[in-house]
Amino acid sequence: MARLSDSTLRTVRFYEEAGLLQPVQRTEGGHRLFPESELEKLRLVGDLREAGFALDEIRELCALKRQAPTGGEASRRMVARLDQQIDAMTGRIGLLERLKQELEQARRVLERCAGCQDPAHFPDSCGECRVMKRGDEVPAAVSVLWELER
Amino acid sequence: MARLSDSTLRTVRFYEEAGLLQPVQRTEGGHRLFPESELEKLRLVGDLREAGFALDEIRELCALKRQAPTGGEASRRMVARLDQQIDAMTGRIGLLERLKQELEQARRVLERCAGCQDPAHFPDSCGECRVMKRGDEVPAAVSVLWELER
DNA sequence: TTGCTCCTCACGTCACGTGAGGTGGC
DNA sequence: TTGCTCCTCACGTCACGTGAGGTGGC
Numbered sequence: 359m360a361r362l363s364d365s366t367l368r369t370v371r372f373y374e375e376a377g378l379l380q381p382v383q384r385t386e387g388g389h390r391l392f393p394e395s396e397l398e399k400l401r402l403v404g405d406l407r408e409a410g411f412a413l414d415e416i417r418e419l420c421a422l423k424r425q426a427p428t429g430g431e432a433s434r435r436m437v438a439r440l441d442q443q444i445d446a447m448t449g450r451i452g453l454l455e456r457l458k459q460e461l462e463q464a465r466r467v468l469e470r471c472a473g474c475q476d477p478a479h480f481p482d483s484c485g486e487c488r489v490m491k492r493g494d495e496v497p498a499a500v501s502v503l504w505e506l507e508r
Numbered sequence: 509m510a511r512l513s514d515s516t517l518r519t520v521r522f523y524e525e526a527g528l529l530q531p532v533q534r535t536e537g538g539h540r541l542f543p544e545s546e547l548e549k550l551r552l553v554g555d556l557r558e559a560g561f562a563l564d565e566i567r568e569l570c571a572l573k574r575q576a577p578t579g580g581e582a583s584r585r586m587v588a589r590l591d592q593q594i595d596a597m598t599g600r601i602g603l604l605e606r607l608k609q610e611l612e613q614a615r616r617v618l619e620r621c622a623g624c625q626d627p628a629h630f631p632d633s634c635g636e637c638r639v640m641k642r643g644d645e646v647p648a649a650v651s652v653l654w655e656l657e658r
Numbered sequence: 659t660t661g662c663t664c665c666t667c668a669c670g671t672c673a674c675g676t677g678a679g680g681t682g683g684c
Numbered sequence: 685t686t687g688c689t690c691c692t693c694a695c696g697t698c699a700c701g702t703g704a705g706g707t708g709g710c
Contacts, residue, residue: 365702366700367663367664367665368699368700368701368702369700369701370701371653371666372699372700373666374694378700385708385709386708387664387707387708387709388663388664388665388666388707388708389663389664389666389708389709390664390665392623395651395652395655395657398648398651398652399652401648402648402649402653404651405575405607405610406607406700408600408603408607409603409604409607410700412698413698414700419651419653420651420652420653423631423653423654423655424631426631428624428625428627428630429621429624429625429626429629429630429631429634430622430623430624430625432621432622432624433618433619433620433622433624434591434622436618436653437615437618437619437622440611440612440614441615443611444540444608444611444612444615447604447607447608447611448608449607450558451601451604451605453555453558453559453603454559454597454600454601454604456595457555457556457558457559457597458597458598458601459606460555461590461593461594461597462590462594464590465587465590465591465594468583468586468587468590469583469587471579471580471582471583472557472579472580472583472584472587473580474579474580474582475578475579475584476579477578479579480578480579480582481573481576481579481582484579498548498551498552499552500550501545501548502545502548502552502570502617503552503569503570503572503573503586504573505573506547507545508556515676516675517689517690517691518673518674518676519673519674519675520677521691521692522673522674526673535682535683536682537681537682537683537690537691538681538682538690538691538692539682539683539689539690539691540690540691557673562672562673563672563673564672
């Protein structure tokens, strides 16, 4: 399970204890045996975790179908929940993309210093160096990472 | 600081203790006073945390400039590190986008069950229902969330 | 019989959250 | 003088990581 799902033994045991993976069969010696459906579940849980969701949310998502009285109701609730998850992911992707662009811009600015051999400005007065004083705005990440304005 | 940066008092104190925010001035009564540059740093740290980076990595990133002997060397090291961070973010964005598409597809499939009133198939035999047996593939998320194939 | 893999405690870690009880500063 | 905000411990939490010491199963 662990190797087939890119997780660890500890994680599998933890998810079982947390009630995410169903009480499974055991071999006589105590080894866990899982049906293949649990492997797919483990993979989905791993992806959702990487996407930033808590185990509680994931557990609710997995339990949702069984708590609805009819198929139609289950469908409507699940669709609503999925819409929430998708919205949250859209937000996270946007945040990551904004930050990525800021880091890319910082990279472009700091690349201009690759040939710097100026001991008068580095490291304490980089903010006064003409390289940092071009017309374009210096992104916030640069003034933090390069300790300008002190 | 906390309110201006969308974080909490606890987080500010924790980051100070972790050495991320510099030892700051204190008022006579013990209240912390921060220069505005530390506010921008706190914001950047928060963004990087949300992007999935550990405090250790962030600390190294912030300390990198001071550890280089010359401006040119500092620039080259920082650019290399930023490239790593950017690559990692590209990967995370890709993963999020793939998962988002899978959830969207799952949503579209399960929407077909919104009018279901079939107590013969729901909830244990949804896999045998004709709604699930159309030509298009059922995504993995659906077979997990809808407990098909048991 | 020998290795490698799995088992169960159980403590550690990371990044904070959450009170308890006390003080600052307008 | 009254509130609200900040302070310091210090224990709790979430999602696992990491040994220690033991057994399974080919």
